[in-house]
C-alpha cells in the first residue's frame with residue numbers, strides 16, 4: 235500500500251509579505267527610494283511623543299522629511315530628562331544616518347503628475363533649530379558654575 239503525502243497547500247498566499255512593500259517613493263512616486271524611517275521626538279516634562287515617517291522615500295522627499303523632523307526635534311525634544319539624555323540624541327543620530335542614506339540615492343524623476351516634497355531651507359537655516367542650543371548652554375553653565383564653586 236502506498237501512501238502519498240502532499241505538502242499542505244496554502245490557498246491564501248504566504249502568511250508573511252503577502253503584499254509586497256512598495257519600492258517607489260511614497261511622497262512622489264520616484265523610482266529610486268530608500269526604505270528608511272525618519273524620526274522626530276518631542277519631550278515636555280513627563281510627556282513624550284515619538285513621531286515616525288516610514289519610507290520608502292526618494293532623495294528629495296527624504297531630505298525634506300529629515301529637515302522638518304530634525305528641526306522639530308531640535309526645538310521640542312529637550313524638555314524632559316529622558317528626552318534630553320536619551321531619546322533626542324538617539325533621534326538626531328538616527329536622522330543623520332537617514333540623511334546619509336537619502337543623499338546616496340540618485341536624483342530621480344517623480345511619477346507623472348506628482349511633485350516631490352518641498353525641501354525648504356537646510357536645518358541650520360531654520361531659527362527653530364537653535365532652540366536646541368538652550369539646553370547645551372544650560373549644561374555648560376551648570377558645569378562651569380560647578381567648577382567655579384568647587385575651586
Ligand SMILES: [Zn+2]
Pocket residue numbers: 259260261262263264291292293294295296344350351
Ligand atoms: Zn519623493
